[in-house]
Amino acid sequence: MFFDLYTTVFLITILILVITAVDIWNNRLMSKKTAGWAVLACVMIALSTSGEFIDALLNGSGIGWTFVHLGGRFVEFCCAPVICIALAFAYGSPIHGGVAVKSVIAHILFEIVCVFFGLIFYVDEINLFHRGPLYLMYLAYFMSTVVYAFITVIRKGKAYQTDVDAVLYLILSILSVGVIIQFVDSRIRVFYLCMAVINMLLCIRNDKTMLQVDAVTGLLNRKCYDVDLSEHKGDFILYLFDVDLFKQVNDTYGHATGDLCLQTVAAIILDAFGSYGQCYRIGGDEFAAVVEMDLQQQIQAESRFRQLVKDARNHDERMPDVSFGYSRHRDDHHIQSMIDDADENLYRNKMAGRKNV
Amino acid sequence: MRLYTATSLIAVLIVLATIADIRTNRMISKLDRRHAVICGCIIILCAVCEWVGQMVDGNETFIVVHTCAKLLELCMAPAIGVAVAVSYGDAIGTKTAIAVTLCQSVFQCIAFTQGWNFYIDAGGFYHRGIMVEVSVIAFLFSLLYGVICMIRAEIRYQAKFNGVLTLTLVLLAVGTGSLFITGYPHASYLSMALSNMLFYIEFYRMTLQIDGVTELLNRRCYETALMSVKPGSIILLTDLNDFKVVNDTYGHSAGDLCLIRTAAIMRKVYGRYGQCFRIGGDEYAVILSRHTQDIKQLNAAFTKSVEQMVSEDSRMTGVSLGYAYVNTMDEDVHSVVELADQELYRNKQKRPRVNRTKQ
Incomplete structure (x- = not known):
């Protein structure tokens, strides 16, 4: 039957790729460059799956159409590794980006050479597809691009305090399902459906990450702070930070310096407290951290924080001091009174700090 | 059949990933998150039931499992559309819809005892009954209901009916269509899982x-809309008179009510001709791109409605407005906003002083 389940799956794959591409193109949260990479990933998946579709139609169909079959497979083998590299650039923070791009180009050149000698794959005279002697090399390269993409995505998540969460595990399991099925029985052609779905899920996850982040400092934004505080369970500590005399920095050195100073403070807070919980920018020059730590860790983190601020101030004289205060959550403690306590603590520290100067 | 197993597995994973994403999404309220999780669970349940049914078809030992799976699927499938509507759309007549779904389930159970919808023979083979179409029709109607509620939400929140929703409908049509063209096994739950994900994206965007x-x-949309405003459009700015007094005298809930009712009037009057924004505490803007020649009539209608609201409820307050035309392509749009703002200010000065006394 011509219109079977596989054709439906193929159609669905193409459709969700189109939807993703349209959505990315209208997405104002992404820069044009990242959007370009994301759309490239969609196009590559579409080309690969079309190549596979041609193979499904022609494989073993007898004499004739051999060239079309070979061409379809060739397109698929060339495009497939580009998918993951494009995904890495679109949704991750790439390391050694230049090397990755060069490897893709080298791979395509290699494919062109190999297709004449049938080294990676070949199609015989009755239109049957066969793996060549170097097929495993192709597979190894492809898997390494997959690993590369995931490493970059995890790196980006770390930078924006999005942990390796359930979503990422599920994305990984969809990928493994695709890869395993491809290995066990390559006649079950769902691999590119998996890739199309992964592409879309990565896009959603990336969007969500970017919306939860404050644009200037890269910390989580006010909205996240409100939600996290109200939904946090168990024992935790709320730290509030305030940049001293920030207005003066802005007025004296200009807004660019002001932004730079906020970024430095954000980096210091993330460095000292980030491993114990989440850090937020909650106002113009106000920051917060919601952390779970014991007294020993508290002393350590605070002294590290003070040291880092001191270093930054020695390094750059425009850098102002940062005061902080905290309050520990207890069961009978209302969130609002907890915030007030931390605020009061912050204010006292600030006054004490000013007196010392 | 193995391809079918693979697609079912992928469909379940897609729904799980969507649920995981919704649960960690801090931009969505707790209630909406819960609805969306239930919606996902129903889709998973149906997909799994259908798969089980396919796997044990013609197997004598699993007749009970087969029967349960089929019956459960028939009962739950029409709930998907309703769940989508409640989770992501602007649901209308929710109670009726849920009641109809429940009735459908009861009907399926009764029909089963009579063998109307399906029966499974001694060899474990599935056979359609005479009234199997009822469940198919209920399923299609529930999908239609879900789609209508999504479109209602698009209109309510002034989302542009963009490519994504249209394409999602095509996807849904392809998936459900495959049910009729290819017969069993089909890809309708795969397309359902994907549509669920896309509806979630659309809802989240809105x-x-x-x-x-x-x-x-909101303000962010206003800024982007300003960047792509067409020549011949009108930018209209409005702001409430003495809003601070309302807030201070009657409290914040009265203030909010005032904001909401003014916004509703605004949507009613200008909504057909352009987009309405709230751009600040008590400031609104409208970008009119269609039929801009009627602007004076529209403004008169708007002021009249607001006056009527004020006369009915003394806590409400009037509005001042100012507008300006965007003339040519190269004109800086911010200077047009500036012009509108100046006119708004002049009109505000001109208005008669109302003395509000504390009650």
């Missing part, structure tokens, strides 16, 4: 574009 109090588009 939530981000609106202002929570008035449900008008």
Whole structure:
């Protein structure tokens, strides 16, 4: 039957790729460059799956159409590794980006050479597809691009305090399902459906990450702070930070310096407290951290924080001091009174700090 | 059949990933998150039931399992559309819809005892009954209901009916269509899983574009809309008179009510001709791109409605407005906003002073 389940799956794959591409193109949260990479990933998946579709139609169909079959497979083998590299650039923070791009180009050149000698794959005279002697090399390269993409995505998540969460595990399991099925029985052609779905899920996850982040400092934004505080369970500590005399920095050195100073403070807070919980920018020059730590860790983190601020101030004289205060959550403690306590603590520290100067 | 197993597995994973994403999404309220999780669970349940049914078809030992799976699927499938509507759309007549779904389930159970919808023979083979179409029709109607509620939400939140929703409908049509063309096994739950994900994206986008109090588009949308404003459009600015007094005298809930009712009037008067935004505490903007020649009539209608609202409820307050035309392509749009703002200010000065006394 011509219109079977596989054709439906193929159609669905193409459709969700189109939807993703349209959505990315209208997405104002992404820069044009990242959007370009994301759309490239969609196009590559579409080309690969079309190549596979041609193979499904022609494989073993007898004499004739051999060239079309070979061409379809060739397109698929060339495009497939580009998918993951494009995904890495679109949704991750790439390391050694230049090397990755060069490897893709080298791979395509290699494919062109190999297709004449049938080294990676070949199609015989009755239109049957066969793996060549170097097929495993192709597979190894492809898997390494997959690993590369995931490493970059995890790196980006770390930078924006999005942990390796359930979503990422599920994305990984969809990928493994695709890869395993491809290995066990390559006649079950769902691999590119998996890739199309992964592409879309990565896009959603990336969007969500970017919306939860404050644009200037890269910390989580006010909205996240409100939600996290109200939904946090168990024992935790709320730290509030305030940049001293920030207005003066802005007025004296200009807004660019002001932004730079906020970024430095954000980096210091993330460095000292980030491993114990989440850090937020909650106002113009106000920051917060919601952390779970014991007294020993508290002393350590605070002294590290003070040291880092001191270093930054020695390094750059425009850098102002940062005061902080905290309050520990207890069961009978209302969130609002907890915030007030931390605020009061912050204010006292600030006054004490000013007196010392 | 193995391809079918693979697609079912992928469909379940897609729904799980969507659920995981929704659960960690801090931009969505707790209630909406819960609805969306239930919606996902129903889709998983149906997909799994259908798969089980396919796997044990013609197997004598699993007749009970087969029967349960089929019956459960028939009962639950029409709930998907309703769940989509409640989770992501602007649901209308929710109680009726849920009641109809429940009735459908009861009907399926009764029909089963009579063998009307399906029966499984001694060899474990599935056979359609005479009234199997009822469940198919219920399923299609529930999908239609879900789609209508999504479109209602698009209109309510002034989301542009963009490519994504249209393509999602095509996807849904392809998936459900495959049910009729290819017969079993089909890809309808795969397309359902994907559509669920896309509806979630669409819903999430809409939530981000609106202002929570008035449900008008928010400031961020206003800024982007200004960047792509067409020549011949009108930028109209409005602001409430003495809003601070209302807030201070009657409290914040009265203030919010005032904002909401003004926004509603605004949508009613200008909504057909352009987009309405809340751009500040008590400031609104409208970008009119269609039929801009009627602007004076529209303004008169708007002021009249607001006056009527004020005369009915003394806590409400009037509005001042100012507008300006965007003339040519190269004109800086911010200077047009400036012009509108100046006119708004002049009109505000001209208005008669109302003395509000504390009650």
